[in-house]
Every structure is written in structure tokens, then in C-alpha cells.
Amino acid sequence: MKKIALISPKGNAFGKNEKLIRFLNETGGMDSFRALWTGPNLGLITIAALFPADWKVEYIDENYRDIPYNAGYDIVCISAMTQQIVNAYRIIDRFKSRHVLTVLGGIHATVLPEEAAEHADVVMAGEGELLWPQLIQDLESGNVQKIYRSRPEEKYPFDHSVTPRYELLQGYNYPVITLQTTRGCPHNCSFCCASKIFGSGYRRKNNADILNELACIQKHFPDALVLFADDNFLVHRSACKNLLREMEPMQIRWIAQTDVSIADDDALLREMVRSGCQWVVIGFESVHFDSLQNLDQKNWKLRHFPGYQAAIAKIQSYGIGVYGTFIVGLDEDDVSVFQMTENFIKKNYLYGVNITVPTPLPGTVLRKKMQHENRILTNDWSYYTFWDVTIQPKKMQVSQLEKGLLHLYENLYTDTLIAQRLTHMKKLAKNRRRIIGAPHQ
Numbered sequence: 522m523k524k525i526a527l528i529s530p531k532g533n534a535f536g537k538n539e540k541l542i543r544f545l546n547e548t549g550g551m552d553s554f555r556a557l558w559t560g561p562n563l564g565l566i567t568i569a570a571l572f573p574a575d576w577k578v579e580y581i582d583e584n585y586r587d588i589p590y591n592a593g594y595d596i597v598c599i600s601a602m603t604q605q606i607v608n609a610y611r612i613i614d615r616f617k618s619r620h621v622l623t624v625l626g627g628i629h630a631t632v633l634p635e636e637a638a639e640h641a642d643v644v645m646a647g648e649g650e651l652l653w654p655q656l657i658q659d660l661e662s663g664n665v666q667k668i669y670r671s672r673p674e675e676k677y678p679f680d681h682s683v684t685p686r687y688e689l690l691q692g693y694n695y696p697v698i699t700l701q702t703t704r705g706c707p708h709n710c711s712f713c714c715a716s717k718i719f720g721s722g723y724r725r726k727n728n729a730d731i732l733n734e735l736a737c738i739q740k741h742f743p744d745a746l747v748l749f750a751d752d753n754f755l756v757h758r759s760a761c762k763n764l765l766r767e768m769e770p771m772q773i774r775w776i777a778q779t780d781v782s783i784a785d786d787d788a789l790l791r792e793m794v795r796s797g798c799q800w801v802v803i804g805f806e807s808v809h810f811d812s813l814q815n816l817d818q819k820n821w822k823l824r825h826f827p828g829y830q831a832a833i834a835k836i837q838s839y840g841i842g843v844y845g846t847f848i849v850g851l852d853e854d855d856v857s858v859f860q861m862t863e864n865f866i867k868k869n870y871l872y873g874v875n876i877t878v879p880t881p882l883p884g885t886v887l888r889k890k891m892q893h894e895n896r897i898l899t900n901d902w903s904y905y906t907f908w909d910v911t912i913q914p915k916k917m918q919v920s921q922l923e924k925g926l927l928h929l930y931e932n933l934y935t936d937t938l939i940a941q942r943l944t945h946m947k948k949l950a951k952n953r954r955r956i957i958g959a960p961h962q
Contacts, residue, residue, distance in 0.1 A: 523595040529562035531583040532605035536908030566685040568649040580689035600627035632884035647671030679724040697748040711886040749777035765792040784832035800842030811853035840953025842872025855916040859925040870945040877907035
């Protein structure tokens with residue numbers, strides 16, 4: 522029997538700007554904001570389902586618990602995003618000094634496996650469901666490789682997925698419990714590497730497996746708010762509508778990431794309400810038309826930009842809150858973008874907002890461009906938080922971008938504006954109650 526630790530390392534979730542950190546931690550009305558950034562590590566509990574039954578597995582989230590370095594683990598498995606990776610390397614080095622086998626996976630290790638291999642004994646560069654069975658076999662034969670790398674054309678078939686071991690999360694007071702139903706994205710946005718890692722086509726779990734995971738979550742966390750952690754949850758409309766109908770008697774409260782096109786489908790919006798949708802996260806990215814140019818490969822968001830306001834009004838008319846995400850400091854942004862963004866958010870009574878700065882993550886189109894133009898200010902991954910400025914903006918100074926970001930949060934999360942947004946959503950809640958009480962069409 523092997524004793525395994527699954528570790529989600531602490532990162533700089535809200536950046537290193539002390540003024541911004543203080544504001545986010547002390548300001549009321551930021552619960553939905555924190556929920557998006559403080560969920561469990563779904564990758565770790567998913568690979569746990571692939572381990573032999575006699576392995577003793579412990580899940581450790583360093584944001585909530587200290588790491589017991591002397592607990593006698595045989596293998597330590599770490600999954601980390603870029604802003605966590607520096608700390609992940611420190612954790613790995615400490616365990617290696619105790620002669621513990623260290624395995625590192627996640628999005629950063631997948632993009633930069635050679636860098637990761639300078640620290641970890643084993644690097645998983647790809648989807649865990651594809652790579653872990655081979656590692657387990659090699660462990661038994663004593664022939665462990667340094668880097669396990671899936672082929673670019675090799676994608677895990679989501680139609681026969683494993684159920685994550687949600688029971689390992691018990692004891693953690695997570696604001697949301699995450700579930701993933703799809704992988705892949707066709708948009709290839711310049712600031713994101715999801716298309717590169719997971720492919721441009723959507724792969725989706727079947728509804729039976731999704732419902733089984735929801736039942737598992739409900740068993741262990743009866744009052745949980747479920748976050749569908751897909752890049753875009755509602756793409757396969759017919760299958761999603763069928764899923765939502767089957768979710769209705771489960772009385773689950775859920776949130777998800779999606780796009781503005783859901784506003785065009787009234788039947789979908791009704792099913793979302795009936796199945797327990799509370800709010801959705803939509804990446805508007807920018808309210809500056811020129812800044813949306815070539816932000817994604819097919820200019821999908823640029824083409825939908827004229828309909829942003831109508832889409833928000835339509836979705837929220839169903840009593841579903843719209844949580845908007847925005848990037849300020851893009852190449853066509855000057856200092857006027859801060860007021861433009863503030864005006865847009867106020868005018869549309871957005872349920873909540875997440876505003877970040879351009880971050881040249883490894884593997885992205887944005888990073889290649891910034892490297893070519895010699896505009897990257899630091900390669901210290903601990904600053905790649907989305908709130909710390911890591912590139913030289915084109916039409917403003919670094920200090921202007923830092924101050925503008927802080928002022929946006931200060932101006933948008935005043936007690937008065939928070940109250941206004943809540944009052945607006947309460948008015949729309951009567952529509953939600955009417956939909957829930959109406960017969961199915």
C-alpha cells in the first residue's frame with residue numbers, strides 16, 4: 522500500500538499589490554468574487570479516482586491547511602497554475618530532500634515540462650486520465666520516466682469519464698464545489714492556452730455521468746453551490762437542455778461560465794432557472810471596440826460586441842445574475858478605458874465583476890507577441906496573477922494601469938452600488954419565481 526498526498530499549493534490569488542489585496546479582503550459584497558477563485562483542485566481529485574484501491578490518499582489544500590512534510594508519504598502529487606508554480610517548486614524541493622517521489626502536473630507543467638522537470642521527479646504534461654495509468658504501471662515495474670507527455674492529437678474521450686473523488690474534499694469549507702463537463706475551445710483567445718492544451722473541438726461527458734457526479738456532490742455536500750468549471754458550459758444546447766431538465770428535481774444551486782449567445786435561447790434560459798442557476802460568468806473582455814479586434818481567432822467577441830447590453834438585460838430579466846469579466850490595459854486601451862468600463866458596468870447593473878490586466882501566460886499568443894516586442898517586465902511566475910502588471914502597456918504607463926485597476930474596484934464596490942445591484946436583481950426575481958411556477962412548455 523502506498524501513502525499519497527495530493528497537494529494544491531498556495532498561490533498569490535489576488536496579486537501582490539498590497540492596496541488591492543487589502544481592498545478585496547476588506548470590502549463587503551465580494552463573496553461571489555472570492556467564490557470563483559477559491560474552489561477545490563478538480564484535477565487532483567480526478568486523478569485520485571485512477572489510483573489502485575489500496576492506495577491511501579490525502580488531499581491537502583495549502584490555502585486551508587499546513588502541509589505535513591514529515592507524514593511519511595510515498596508519493597506527493599502537485600497540480601499548479603502559473604501563479605502557484607514558484608511555491609509548488611519549493612514544496613517539491615522540500616519533499617525531495619526527504620526522498621519522497623514528487624509528481625507535478627497541471628497547466629503550467631503541461632506547457633513548460635522541461636522547466637518543471639528541473640524540480641519534480643516526474644512531470645505529467647497532458648491530461649491526467651491519459652497519463653496516470655502508464656505511470657502507475659511504470660511504478661510497479663520500477664521503470665518510471667521523467668516526463669509523461671501525451672501526443673498532440675491524443676485527447677481523453679470524455680464520453681466514459683471517471684468520477685472525481687469528492688469525498689476527499691470533506692472538511693474543507695469551500696464556497697463552491699466544481700464539476701467539469703467539457704474540455705476544448707475553438708476560440709483560441711490570445712490570452713488563454715486552453716485551445717492549445719485541450720484542443721479546438723469540444724468534448725463533453727454524457728448526461729448520465731454528469732448526473733452521477735452531481736449526485737455524488739450532493740451526497741457529500743448537500744448545500745453546496747456547484748460551479749460548472751468548463752470554459753463554456755452551455756455550448757451543446759440540446760444535450761444541456763436535457764441535462765437541466767433532469768437536474769430540476771435535484772434542487773441544486775449552480776453557477777457556470779458561458780457566453781452572451783445564451784440570451785438568444787429563451788427555452789434554455791427557462792431551463793436554467795428551473796434547474797437552479799443562480800448566476801453566470803461571461804467574459805466580455807473589453808468595452809472598447811478596437812481592443813476586441815483579434816482578441817480571439819475568429820473575432821467572435823468583436824462580432825457580438827454590439828449586442829452586449831441587450832444580452833445582459835435579457836439574461837438578467839430571467840432573474841439570472843450576469844457576472845462580467847473584463848481586461849483593462851490591452852494594446853488599444855488608453856486611460857479612458859477605466860471610465861468606459863465603469864460606465865458600462867454601472868449602466869447594465871451587472872451582478873458582479875472581475876477586472877484583470879493582460880497577463881502573458883506561457884503557451885499563449887499574447888506571450889509570443891510580448892516577447893517579440895520585448896515588453897515582458899518579469900518572468901517571475903509568482904506575479905502572473907492577472908492583477909499584477911507584467912507587461913509594458915502600449916498606451917499608458919505601468920503606474921496608470923495599476924492605479925486605474927484599483928480605482929475601478931473601489932468605484933464599483935461601494936456600499937451604495939452593491940445595494941443598487943442587489944435591489945435590481947430582487948426586482949427581477951419575480952420573473953424567476955413565475956418561471957419556476959409555470960408549467961413546462
